[in-house]
Amino acid sequence: MALIELKHIYKRFGWLEVLSDVNLQVEQGKCLVILGASGSGKSVMLKHIVGLLKPDRGEVWFAGQRIDILSERELMKVRERFGFLFQQSALFDSDNVARNVGFPLMEHTNKKPEEIAEIVNHKLRMVGLPDIGRKMPAELSGGQRKRVALARAIALDPEVILYDEPTTGLDPIRSDVINELIVKLQTQMHVTSVVVTHDMNSAFKVADRLVMLFEGKLIFDGTPDDIRTTKNEVVSRFVHGEASEEELRTLESVQD
Amino acid sequence: MATRYIEKIGRTTNNLLAEFGQFCDFVAHTFFWLIVSGGRRKSLRLLLPQMFEIGVKSIPVIGITGGFIGMVMAVETYSQFKAIGQEDRLGGVIFLSVVKQIGPVLASVMLAGRVGGALAAELGTMNVTEQLDALRVMGTDPIQFLVVPRFMACVLLTPLLTIYSDITGIIGGWFIGVKVLGVPSGPFWHYARTGVELWQINEGIINSVFFGGTIGLISCYKGFYCGAGANGVGRACTDSFVASFISIIIMNFVFAKVAQNLYIALYGIHSVFGT
Numbered sequence: 001m002a003l004i005e006l007k008h009i010y011k012r013f014g015w016l017e018v019l020s021d022v023n024l025q026v027e028q029g030k031c032l033v034i035l036g037a038s039g040s041g042k043s044v045m046l047k048h049i050v051g052l053l054k055p056d057r058g059e060v061w062f063a064g065q066r067i068d069i070l071s072e073r074e075l076m077k078v079r080e081r082f083g084f085l086f087q088q089s090a091l092f093d094s095d096n097v098a099r100n101v102g103f104p105l106m107e108h109t110n111k112k113p114e115e116i117a118e119i120v121n122h123k124l125r126m127v128g129l130p131d132i133g134r135k136m137p138a139e140l141s142g143g144q145r146k147r148v149a150l151a152r153a154i155a156l157d158p159e160v161i162l163y164d165e166p167t168t169g170l171d172p173i174r175s176d177v178i179n180e181l182i183v184k185l186q187t188q189m190h191v192t193s194v195v196v197t198h199d200m201n202s203a204f205k206v207a208d209r210l211v212m213l214f215e216g217k218l219i220f221d222g223t224p225d226d227i228r229t230t231k232n233e234v235v236s237r238f239v240h241g242e243a244s245e246e247e248l249r250t251l252e253s254v255q256d
Numbered sequence: 257m258a259t260r261y262i263e264k265i266g267r268t269t270n271n272l273l274a275e276f277g278q279f280c281d282f283v284a285h286t287f288f289w290l291i292v293s294g295g296r297r298k299s300l301r302l303l304l305p306q307m308f309e310i311g312v313k314s315i316p317v318i319g320i321t322g323g324f325i326g327m328v329m330a331v332e333t334y335s336q337f338k339a340i341g342q343e344d345r346l347g348g349v350i351f352l353s354v355v356k357q358i359g360p361v362l363a364s365v366m367l368a369g370r371v372g373g374a375l376a377a378e379l380g381t382m383n384v385t386e387q388l389d390a391l392r393v394m395g396t397d398p399i400q401f402l403v404v405p406r407f408m409a410c411v412l413l414t415p416l417l418t419i420y421s422d423i424t425g426i427i428g429g430w431f432i433g434v435k436v437l438g439v440p441s442g443p444f445w446h447y448a449r450t451g452v453e454l455w456q457i458n459e460g461i462i463n464s465v466f467f468g469g470t471i472g473l474i475s476c477y478k479g480f481y482c483g484a485g486a487n488g489v490g491r492a493c494t495d496s497f498v499a500s501f502i503s504i505i506i507m508n509f510v511f512a513k514v515a516q517n518l519y520i521a522l523y524g525i526h527s528v529f530g531t
Contacts, residue, residue: 084394104395
């Protein structure tokens with residue numbers, strides 16, 4: 001059964017149509033990867049799932065409830081069931097790591113400070129960063145920031161984790177650490193994951209299923225094996241990292 | 257040509273109305289959370305650091321500005337009053353000007369620059385680095401968490417800083433008038449006391465509550481809806497100061513007119529040159 005469902009989603013920013021009649025189902029306990037070039041609307045799609053953006057047309061469903069028509073206050077309850085890893089980590093600059101990770105617990109539970117501290121330590125150990133609770137976000141490397149953000153995203157043991165370009169800006173080793181973490185959380189916490197990325201290594205490592213967004217539409221939906229052997233030229237070029245003739249012509253005109 | 261001009265006017269009007277609507281929604285949302293959660297312990301915990309940032313850290317700049325404005329008032333008015341043999345009444349004019357107009361307006365304008373810019377920059381940076389979205393997806397309303405404590409701190413502390421600005425302004429005026437220019441101390445304080453009524457002191461302080469609220473709301477709003485990147489944050493800071501400043505000046509005029517009409521209706525006309 002689909003835990004998350006997007007039905008005929010349209011979204012436009014000014015003159016630019018970012019999503020056009022997008023339909024998507026995410027099954028419970030599975031990891032779905034949304035592929036697409038930079039600026040293709042992947043993050044926009046992800047933000048629709050959690051109600052950060054509302055569609056111009058269409059419906060967003062979560063756990064049998066239509067959420068695109070909910071008010072901000074009603075959405076707050078729904079969002080407690082989600083964890084979201086932002087592209088830029090989005091850690092609170094003015095708080096240390098422990099307060100960042102403990103933030104959802106402080107806001108939404110009545111746990112005592114010592115209980116929160118214990119959970120924070122546990123989550124930081126899960127992401128392989130024990131003993132950095134007192135550090136400020138500015139003192140962390142890009143990879144560490146992502147892992148702290150991930151620890152924060154799982155603080156409330158969410159049912160769904162949404163990852164917005166989790167490996168962007170990281171070196172291959174750090175990227176692999178993040179990929180391993182995604183797989184580990186998937187198997188240990190039995191969460192439903194939606195990963196937005198254009199990193200094919202990451203996609204193949206974590207995905208149960210992949211979809212690809214191109215010019216506002218989903219042009220591919222299948223397993224990692226399907227995408228490797230696809231006959232769709234656009235998808236195939238994306239998977240193999242090959243620019244089209246048209247894109248290369250633009251480059252030549254710049255050189256002239 | 258004419259069609260394009262009309263189209264441009266229409267689009268600009270439309271954008272202005274849309275922004276005004278967005279601001280009204282933001283204000284309504286802020287007051288909703290202020291009423292629902294403003295008095296809770298968690299809110300008070302968030303309020304104290306903001307009171308420190310907005311209030312305590314503004315003390316030096318408000319004190320210096322207020323003091324020097326009082327001194328300038330004394331220097332500028334002394335010669336005029338001396339020319340008509342009324343220099344003893346200097347205290348009344350300085351006191352009246354400072355508590356009614358200069359104190360509240362100047363303190364608020366200084367706060368719009370110091371605090372308003374900082375609030376817009378802080379929230380703007382949080383916006384462009386997705387920290388506001390992070391709050392939302394963690395089930396916390398950023399208006400409740402970030403705007404309400406900042407707004408409350410502005411509303412509560414602007415009147416206190418205004419009183420402080422009044423006091424430093426009067427001390428500055430007294431220092432120049434009495435200690436430097438030789439106005440006798442007794443008449444200075446006598447006219448300061450008799451030239452100003454409690455009504456006028458209250459008028460300035462009540463105005464400052466609204467000025468503080470305006471600074472808080474405009475600055476937070478500009479930060480919340482700032483454009484992308486460093487340019488967007490920088491522009492939010494500038495816009496926040498300009499919009500706060502213009503709002504304070506306009507509100508000051510409206511409040512002055514309303515308060516004057518009310519005063520005349522209740523007590524009649526009172527002159528600083530009276531007894």
